Amino acid sequence: MENIEERVKKLFVKLFDMKPEEVNLEANLNDDLGMDSTEIVELTVALEKEFKINIEDGEIKKRHCVSDVVNIVKNRIK
Amino acid sequence: MKVAITGIGIIAPPGVCKEDFWQNIKAGKSFVSPITRFDASKYPSQVAGQIENLNTNPIPRRLLKKIDKFSIFALIATEQAIKDASLNLAKEDPYNIGIFIGNALGGWLYAETELRDLYVEGRDGVSPYLASAWFPAAPQGQISIFYGIKGYSKTVVADRASALMAIGYAAKVIENKKLNIAFAGGTEAPVTPYALLCCSTEGSLSKGLYRPFDKERDGFVVGEGAGILVLEDIEHALKRGANIYGFITGYGTFCDGVDRIMPDPNGKGLIKAIKATLNMAGYKPQDIDYVCADGVGTKLGDLSETRAIKEVFGKKIPVSAPKSMFGYLLGAAGAVDVIIALLAMQNSIIPPTINYQTKDPECDLDYVPNKSRLKEIKRALIISRGRGGINAVLTIERG
Numbered sequence: 001m002e003n004i005e006e007r008v009k010k011l012f013v014k015l016f017d018m019k020p021e022e023v024n025l026e027a028n029l030n031d032d033l034g035m036d037s038t039e040i041v042e043l044t045v046a047l048e049k050e051f052k053i054n055i056e057d058g059e060i061k062k063r064h065c066v067s068d069v070v071n072i073v074k075n076r077i078k
Numbered sequence: 079m080k081v082a083i084t085g086i087g088i089i090a091p092p093g094v095c096k097e098d099f100w101q102n103i104k105a106g107k108s109f110v111s112p113i114t115r116f117d118a119s120k121y122p123s124q125v126a127g128q129i130e131n132l133n134t135n136p137i138p139r140r141l142l143k144k145i146d147k148f149s150i151f152a153l154i155a156t157e158q159a160i161k162d163a164s165l166n167l168a169k170e171d172p173y174n175i176g177i178f179i180g181n182a183l184g185g186w187l188y189a190e191t192e193l194r195d196l197y198v199e200g201r202d203g204v205s206p207y208l209a210s211a212w213f214p215a216a217p218q219g220q221i222s223i224f225y226g227i228k229g230y231s232k233t234v235v236a237d238r239a240s241a242l243m244a245i246g247y248a249a250k251v252i253e254n255k256k257l258n259i260a261f262a263g264g265t266e267a268p269v270t271p272y273a274l275l276c277c278s279t280e281g282s283l284s285k286g287l288y289r290p291f292d293k294e295r296d297g298f299v300v301g302e303g304a305g306i307l308v309l310e311d312i313e314h315a316l317k318r319g320a321n322i323y324g325f326i327t328g329y330g331t332f333c334d335g336v337d338r339i340m341p342d343p344n345g346k347g348l349i350k351a352i353k354a355t356l357n358m359a360g361y362k363p364q365d366i367d368y369v370c371a372d373g374v375g376t377k378l379g380d381l382s383e384t385r386a387i388k389e390v391f392g393k394k395i396p397v398s399a400p401k402s403m404f405g406y407l408l409g410a411a412g413a414v415d416v417i418i419a420l421l422a423m424q425n426s427i428i429p430p431t432i433n434y435q436t437k438d439p440e441c442d443l444d445y446v447p448n449k450s451r452l453k454e455i456k457r458a459l460i461i462s463r464g465r466g467g468i469n470a471v472l473t474i475e476r477g
Contacts, residue, residue: 017138017139018140038144038206038207038209038210039206042205042207045202048202049202
């Protein structure tokens with residue numbers, strides 16, 4: 001089983017046609033990855049399905065980095 | 079009015095570039111075929127003008143899944159038009175460029191499928207992009223974002239007259255010196271299960287053959303695609319040495335005010351719109367060499383249009399409905415017709431009304447049946463009409 005970090009990164013690549021190398025832990029969702037609010041909704045729903053968790057609306061924010069997203073997922077899985 | 083047309087972008091069943099499109103239009107071929115992308119066997123009309131295997135350059139994959147087909151058509155046609163006009167957008171003031179797009183339905187394929195998901199899977203099944211994908215102004219927004227265009231813009235929703243009204247409106251804005259450049263035209267993607275059903279229940283769709291002005295006519299066939307023109311202030315166009323296809327010289331619109339779907343039987347509103355357009359252009363009826371007709375193919379639609387044309391121009395003027403070759407592109411049709419008229423002028427060829435077999439004693443004009451005709455065209459008049467008695471008319475002059 002892949003670790004959570006890798007699975008989250010793969011989801012970014014799959015959903016938004018991003019290059020694997022641009023999805024690093026420090027990348028900012030809005031500034032670096034160009035994500036808007038609708039893409040964040042898509043990401044949220046996809047994470048919920050992938051990890052069978054519940055993430056609140058607005059919990060993932062545009063100013064977050066990939067590492068913040070990974071942490072949200074890790075906290076939920078606990 | 080005198081506004082320059084300096085670029086053409088076309089995505090339609092006869093061709094997805096200007097050259098292919100014109101070759102097929104002047105040949106008078108039919109591009110209406112059985113619908114295969116969904117089961118239309120229970121629909122009264124099972125044929126349409128369809129675009130297959132469209133190359134979606136220059137749209138990135140990340141954007142493709144967020145927008146409906148009608149925005150995809152509009153973006154590709156705009157890209158073509160910009161190239162055709164040799165426009166370098168980096169050199170232009172983005173606040174002096176506008177976008178005027180006509181559309182009748184909106185992005186229904188996106189809406190239909192996501193609404194199905196909503197009812198089957200619940201809220202989480204719905205794409206977050208639906209909100210910005212389906213609505214009629216989406217193509218305007220996508221073009222604005224994609225090219226960084228920031229000037230005065232507007233989406234026109236006026237049923238099948240939408241595109242011609244958008245072009246007329248854009249020309250007026252340029253004429254009033256509020257913009258240097260406008261991308262104007264229309265886009266439509268109606269070959270979807272729900273959109274086609276709504277067109278069918280309205281009662282204007284043909285059961286087989288789209289044959290405008292023919293005695294046996296029974297309505298139109300839908301088609302999909304987009305047409306985008308680059309309209310330009312004449313001084314601006316001359317200054318940058320642009321190729322000028324022609325000029326928009328007049329525009330007029332009036333409503334019938336008689337019925338929800340049917341036009342005024344005598345075409346009174348259309349007559350008024352034609353006269354207002356000629357008046358704005360400073361033309362007499364005999365100055366017009368060719369009328370590109372609405373030719374909706376319904377009994378009353380074609381009859382009232384014939385009566386109106388006859389009232390203003392008499393019986394001798396050549397009138398054709400080239401859309402008989404590829405279907406009625408609803409809110410994009412007017413733009414395609416303007417492009418056809420421009421190419422007709424450039425090539426001195428009038429494209430035909432196809433599928434014309436039986437003469438209707440009441441529709442007794444020269445419809446240029448089945449075969450294109452060589453003729454010099456200096457000035458042309460284009461007609462678009464929509465449900466509820468909308469009439470729009472535009473005149474163009476050769477460059």
